[in-house]
Amino acid sequence: MNVEPQLPRDYDSLRALVLEQRGELPKRLAQVAAYALDNPDEIAFGTAASIAASAGVQPSTLIRFAQHLGYDGFTSLQSVFRQRLRGRTLSYEERLTALRQGPHEGPESRTVLNGFVSASQKSLDAILHSMSDRLLEEAVSVLAKAETIYVLARRRSYPVASYMAYAFGKLKIRSQIIESAAGLDPEILSFATPRDAVVAVSFSPYATGTIDAARTLAEQGVPVVAITDSAFSPLAQTAKIWFEVAEADCAGFRSLSATMALAMTLTVAVAERRRDA
Amino acid sequence: MNVEPQLPRDYDSLRALVLEQRGELPKRLAQVAAYALDNPDEIAFGTAASIAASAGVQPSTLIRFAQHLGYDGFTSLQSVFRQRLRGRTLSYEERLTALRQGPHEGPESRTVLNGFVSASQKSLDAILHSMSDRLLEEAVSVLAKAETIYVLARRRSYPVASYMAYAFGKLKIRSQIIESAAGLDPEILSFATPRDAVVAVSFSPYATGTIDAARTLAEQGVPVVAITDSAFSPLAQTAKIWFEVAEADCAGFRSLSATMALAMTLTVAVAERRRDA
């Protein structure tokens, strides 16, 4: 009797093998398979007991999984996950510095990815250092008091607004996203009162719809919290509180990372403020 | 008498400490020190016995070496060598601790911001290291050939899709976002042919609308490029090409940074590919 003709000795083959068997794996074994591919580092370093606990199975299931694949035990399987990590650190450090330095070898698409990642990281660093605690607290206070939070954004800023609206919904905070360029919006906006609040997001070139709506609402006495990119933004003039977020860009498209982080911070902080109150 | 004030928790500090003490180390301990810095991978994965044999010393010498540096045993020392191999884990761990140093100074909202920023940075690091050049190139090729690119996403993934659609528009690439849960979508989808392509974005818990639509399109022969969070995602099964993006989360909401970066990379790279062609 001979062993499985080619038992994976490297991580990529193992991964392929697992993916191939995925469909016909018993429930718990599939659970282990998913955990293993999602957390390869844990497999490499953990003990059978700790991994089992973390994956929500029994240690014996890990051994069965390894044997099912053809290994003679968990240890043999683990060695594959360890092999993957060997001699990897250099390339990691190299890549980080290479990334900061600029484009290098690899296909063009890789260069683009590096560009977007580094633009995002730059933006995140920037907001971390430039954000004022006082401003953040004030904005949270204003939004936490609002009956309904209107979220105002168009075009490039729209993704931010839609994620905020999604999160507000999950957190059971009443909110209303204003999206269509025309349509029902004017009527919806006329319902807003000073006991509500607005989050307006707009970057240069500022969408007139957002600007006009924000101004109208401000004139109705509704407090406006703005996220924009410059002190000279028209939003900064009408808003009660405004944040300046400097987003780095890549190939003409700005990262939204910092804006997203700020938007989600406001969302979650408002939820926590209300829960504490 | 108190312990060494700052025992190295990361490899670089440990390395510096060893280098500093190198001159005044006893013979066998110096031998271990040299071996450890030359073969860090061995220390990370080997057992005390195997390392000792390989370094030409007794196992007990390894324990003495660790204790001499201030650790309470070989295991503690080894964990430093293991941390080093957890590629991105270390670098984001550094940032996390840096961010966690000041959660008490500053208001709660500041803590939330730190959380979202560090989740984003972690995700960005992760995608940088896990992304395969080959996969990226293949996806770009598929999308560059498409007559119309359909973008499929719901709920949490929707912000990503909307930014992609915005960027495609700016770049004069014909695209169609599929948003409504019902409505016209089935009819729009029936127009898709194998000469088009689909970008589908979905994370656990997977929106059935996205999954079903992706499957239908795949069965029509339309190539599907998927962005999802696990090899076991239903999208991974139907897609021609799929990306696994691990997003860290904060307070239950995942960062979208890495997904955004990937989505924009695909968008811009497709535009460049078409321009070059």
Added chain:
DNA sequence: CAGCGAATGGAATATATGATCCATTTCTGT
């Protein structure tokens, strides 16, 4: 619904592994 085989949980077990201890050797200073 009954019966069978596969799959699973969990305790028991054999073993591998890190840590301790002491006798011996090797340095160091006088």
Added chain:
DNA sequence: ACAGAAATGGATCATATATTCCATTCGCTG
């Protein structure tokens, strides 16, 4: 060269860990 201290080798011990085994549950088929 000699005492004393530091360092080292190697056996012993306690424990952590992977593995095995069996009773129970689950899922399927006749």
